Amino acid sequence: MSGSGDKTSNTKTPADFLKSIRGRPVVVKLNSGVDYRGILACLDGYMNIAMEQTEEYVNGQLKNKYGDAFIRGNNVLYISTSKGTSAEGA
Amino acid sequence: MHEFPTDKAKGLSSTTTQLSNSANSMPPGGFSQLPLITCHSCVETLSRRNLIRRIEEHEAKKKVIMGSEEESAVKEPLDLIRLSLDERIYVKLRHDRELRGKLHAYDQHLNMILGDVEEIITTVEIDDETYEEIVRTTKRTVPFLFVRGDGVILVSPPLRTA
Numbered sequence: 617m618s619g620s621g622d623k624t625s626n627t628k629t630p631a632d633f634l635k636s637i638r639g640r641p642v643v644v645k646l647n648s649g650v651d652y653r654g655i656l657a658c659l660d661g662y663m664n665i666a667m668e669q670t671e672e673y674v675n676g677q678l679k680n681k682y683g684d685a686f687i688r689g690n691n692v693l694y695i696s697t698s699k700g701t702s703a704e705g706a
Numbered sequence: 707m708h709e710f711p712t713d714k715a716k717g718l719s720s721t722t723t724q725l726s727n728s729a730n731s732m733p734p735g736g737f738s739q740l741p742l743i744t745c746h747s748c749v750e751t752l753s754r755r756n757l758i759r760r761i762e763e764h765e766a767k768k769k770v771i772m773g774s775e776e777e778s779a780v781k782e783p784l785d786l787i788r789l790s791l792d793e794r795i796y797v798k799l800r801h802d803r804e805l806r807g808k809l810h811a812y813d814q815h816l817n818m819i820l821g822d823v824e825e826i827i828t829t830v831e832i833d834d835e836t837y838e839e840i841v842r843t844t845k846r847t848v849p850f851l852f853v854r855g856d857g858v859i860l861v862s863p864p865l866r867t868a
Contacts, residue, residue: 646859657786658782660782664782664783670862679865680865681862683863684786685862686787687860688816688859688860691859
């Protein structure tokens with residue numbers, strides 16, 4: 617109908633998006649307002665997330681997590697791709 | 707010996723006559739009834755076989771498509787938590803709580819069984835006058851702990867840099 621979406625005759629666009637962003641640097645914002653930036657290792661339909669080289673931002677940078685970080689999906693507000701992760705934000 | 711053959715002959719003849727009779731009694735299209743029956747079952751098996759073959763082809767295609775992605779997309783975050791079993795982990799909970807302990811068990815809700823756990827509760831008091839943040843941490847150790855999954859925010863190997 618509307619050609620705004622990129623539906624190329626394959627169904628389930630959200631699932632396709634979830635598959636396509638693996639391995640990319642992402643920004644994950646939680647309901648509590650905490651920000652996590654890292655490289656998305658994998659995620660599932662509940663939005664449970666496994667990330668690598670994760671950095672936690674609460675107003676400023678608080679903690680560095682190296683290795684895997686697993687985030688429970690119910691806490692996730694959004695998952696967004698970002699061009700540069702370790703680059704200095706604001 | 708010769709008695710029986712006659713009987714047998716009679717019997718045979720009778721059977722042959724029966725056969726001939728039955729052959730005669732069957733309509734010309736009678737023999738076509740037999741092929742129809744087998745054809746019906748053949749058609750049935752053929753269609754089922756075709757259906758199964760199509761399903762297999764479809765699934766093979768799916769596997770090729772998904773295999774090009776990443777090993778048929780089975781790696782869930784929970785699968786990677788499984789690698790941390792019997793390892794010490796760091797768990798961030800709601801209400802500013804943190805746990806460090808040995809992961810004995812977990813499930814899809816992130817309910818966890820932890821051993822030799824140290825819990826850290828962080829409280830921040832802000833002085834109204836000086837706006838000074840007083841960060842207090844309360845620690846306690848629990849030898850064996852069941853954590854309800856809905857309070858879990860984050861699970862990770864122990865922090866190297868804090």
